[in-house]
Amino acid sequence: xxxxxxxxxxxxxxxxxxxxxxxxxxxxxxxxxxxxxxxxxxxxxxxxxxxxxxxxxxxxxxxxxxxxxxxxxxxxxxxxxxxxxxxxxxxxxxxxxxxxxxxxxxxxxxxxxxxxxxxxxxxxxxxxxxxxxxxxxxxxxxxxxxxxxxxxxxxxxxxxxxxxxxxxxxxxxxxxxxx
Numbered sequence: 001x002x003x004x005x006x007x008x009x010x011x012x013x014x015x016x017x018x019x020x021x022x023x024x025x026x027x028x029x030x031x032x033x034x035x036x037x038x039x040x041x042x043x044x045x046x047x048x049x050x051x052x053x054x055x056x057x058x059x060x061x062x063x064x065x066x067x068x069x070x071x072x073x074x075x076x077x078x079x080x081x082x083x084x085x086x087x088x089x090x091x092x093x094x095x096x097x098x099x100x101x102x103x104x105x106x107x108x109x110x111x112x113x114x115x116x117x118x119x120x121x122x123x124x125x126x127x128x129x130x131x132x133x134x135x136x137x138x139x140x141x142x143x144x145x146x147x148x149x150x151x152x153x154x155x156x157x158x159x160x161x162x163x164x165x166x167x168x169x170x171x172x173x174x175x176x177x178x179x
């Protein structure tokens with residue numbers, strides 16, 4: 001989609017339903033519940049940092065919801081809501097540059113791991129990006145993080161052999177929108 005004059009409409013987070021999840025566009029109000037979901041320090045072993053409390057997460061979500069502020073770059077963030085019970089279980093995100101490339105990431109709370117939620121959400125995210133016309137999808141994964149490597153594989157990405165900041169670059173092509 002383009003604006004008059006040929007400018008492209010930025011990719012935006014929209015609600016997506018999968019078999020077991022609903023990807024809900026991030027709101028600042030999600031910080032309260034997400035602080036508990038993301039409280040396990042073990043989630044930060046590969047990504048660094050420490051869990052944020054509700055106030056810290058609220059400040060982070062305010063920045064994310066505010067957008068990148070960079071022309072042609074969209075920050076798209078979702079929380080993962082488990083459809084069967086309504087609880088939040090994690091997040092997925094995409095930083096979209098133009099329509100050429102999207103860098104994606106995911107995190108699922110410890111209590112929700114091992115159920116395939118990250119793979120389900122990542123597949124839905126890549127499909128959404130494809131429908132939006134994004135061509136290439138990239139993820140950066142620590143070489144020892146086998147669970148994230150499995151998620152990337154499920155989403156159609158493959159390791160490239162490139163390393164950036166100690167993480168392996170995974171890349172795939174988002175499925176083209178059906179015409």
